[in-house]
Amino acid sequence: MGISLRRKETSERRRDTILHAARTVFARKGYAATVVEDIAEEAGIGKGTLYLYFPSKEQVYLAALLEDARTLDAESRGALAEAPSWRDALRRYVEVRLSYFEAHEDFLRIYMTEFRGMCMQGRPLSAELYRLAQDGEALLAQRFAAAAARGEMRAADPELAALMVSDVTRGLIERRLRGWGRPVSAGDTAFAVDMLCRALER
Amino acid sequence: MGISLRRKETSERRRDTILHAARTVFARKGYAATVVEDIAEEAGIGKGTLYLYFPSKEQVYLAALLEDARTLDAESRGALAEAPSWRDALRRYVEVRLSYFEAHEDFLRIYMTEFRGMCMQGRPLSAELYRLAQDGEALLAQRFAAAAARGEMRAADPELAALMVSDVTRGLIERRLRGWGRPVSAGDTAFAVDMLCRALER
């Protein structure tokens, strides 16, 4: 049991190593330009080894996203659940994403830029990823709907409002990712949240 | 001269045919999945002929975007120039994009989803496209700055405000492109513009 447990740990660890390497390389080169061997090299393993853990390049990609997407979703849920008001919920939605970005830049680079684009095209990739990609907005929309019903905020279309928050957040992150133009300050986030709140308040 | 002029016209026309075909195919399949022969076929020419007009697949892609990006930029400039107030400027910014989208869905599908993603990656693609992609926001930012200076709107960070408008617009278009979920109504646009104005007003 000791051995099998250790093995299992090692195996899980290796899987994580691969996913970490995959995020690094996919973030640097994008899906199409990434060669499976690059990922293996980055992970310090042989090409064939990768195929012991994942059945295809595409599955590596999706798994690399899925793991972080789940975590982000969980953190979002936690943060929103604790938020006493719709304003707090909104602010936390943005903050969770921006702080997750600090720690997982590679993930968000793929998730926010390339994966969104891939979703636009026809081929279905991963049902769960699709769902997670929309769950954050849906959660926020629920909070907005409840607040609007209680007359705490403007009786706006809650879905559309949540979409707006999501898009602005994406913009903030992309701006950080780009690194172009004016450097992005922490104040920018506060300002964006403030504007969004104003837009939605009574 | 007549002949050479005619030839030139013909040649330009063919170039346009190719770019139109390219937009169609790239929008349908995305950059990676598009095969050069698909474009040639869609354009009704031979594969080799395409290479008389463009040096590479990538250049076709960029040219296909550049043309429309310039038009969109010109229309934006015109619309914003005529706008009497910052609110009008904001509304027109959004409307120009959404109406351009109606007529050039293929272009915007590539521009808003895939190209943005490609920009994120390291390799520089087209300086002009980069610039155009930001010019709209910059223009809007200038109007905002002027209006704020005149005390007509909140003394917000104009660049950040323009970014917000840009991101929300992108969200509206993506939602139309997706075709998922609730169908998008014209009212959504009005609502979004209204929210953005509220966010920025004094």
Added chain:
Amino acid sequence: MGISLRRKETSERRRDTILHAARTVFARKGYAATVVEDIAEEAGIGKGTLYLYFPSKEQVYLAALLEDARTLDAESRGALAEAPSWRDALRRYVEVRLSYFEAHEDFLRIYMTEFRGMCMQGRPLSAELYRLAQDGEALLAQRFAAAAARGEMRAADPELAALMVSDVTRGLIERRLRGWGRPVSAGDTAFAVDMLCRALER
């Protein structure tokens, strides 16, 4: 028209070149050990060119066999049709195969040894090849049946008799292909035919 005709000829010729090369290489190495590049090299073309003419390695293999299998079938039909008696039919059946073998050793090496083996395994390859592989025997069986009905030969099971002839023929060819042991003389054929006739006569 001249050009397109010429082109067509050239294209057909190239197809034949590839098939010829394929037969050579497949006969030398067998299907599994043959690498597509080997065939291309033998044909004096690039690897990619081969894929302009055939969609896969397997299809090259089948096409290489099919062409000759059809010719062999046609020759068999012609020879058997002219045969006045069942004895002549039997002799010609054997002779056609042995003389075809002289001119198309590569084909028969694949057809008689490897392809038969592949047929045994489950995966369906080419319905026409299967049919052709059995048509010769079937034709002979018909002749035998007719002759038996007329009392010209032993009232044997005609199918089994034809199978026997087919198997002995295959043995003669394999012996030539092997090149082991005693060299095979023309007299061997005559002797085999003689024995088969004796086995079947009244």
Added chain:
Amino acid sequence: MGISLRRKETSERRRDTILHAARTVFARKGYAATVVEDIAEEAGIGKGTLYLYFPSKEQVYLAALLEDARTLDAESRGALAEAPSWRDALRRYVEVRLSYFEAHEDFLRIYMTEFRGMCMQGRPLSAELYRLAQDGEALLAQRFAAAAARGEMRAADPELAALMVSDVTRGLIERRLRGWGRPVSAGDTAFAVDMLCRALER
């Protein structure tokens, strides 16, 4: 000694298990399509273990054949030795093979179809297998030669006569293996033997 003997027995037993598994899998999938792991799994051992008993996939293949080829050869020798006349020898040659086939279909599927094809190709595989594959015929040829010398049968070329018997036998077995067309009856064998005898009698 007891232990080492037991070990040896165990080891031999395991070797047999592997060979049995190999025959099963090779017969089902053919050499090329068989993956070493399939054999190990069928044998209920680890992949690495297989390599403790055999140095390569090819050697497993050959060993799987060799064992049964030896047995078949031994049975043939026994049966032929007891046969009082050339007719009995012939009949027993056929019968031994057909009854061996009943009990060892997997072996004969490989031996009669695939292995024969592999022999045709250049690379030498196993000298003993080659020899065994011909020994049966050689034995029969000796009996024929003796009988012919005694004037008991037609003064035919004994080798060629034996080849004929061998080929017809192979045909009977292949027909059973195929399972196509008319089902094969026991009478077919009797008929084939009868025909062969007629072909060879005085």
Added chain:
DNA sequence: GATGAATGAGGATTCATTCAT
């Protein structure tokens, strides 16, 4: 001995680009 995780050479296939006609 037994195992199965790790490896990387090898192979089928694709496709951007060239170039002879």
Added chain:
DNA sequence: TATGAATGAATCCTCATTCAT
């Protein structure tokens, strides 16, 4: 100028074999 046949580098994936445990 227009063409599309030809090319081969590049890529994903498989699997026989090895070796640390």
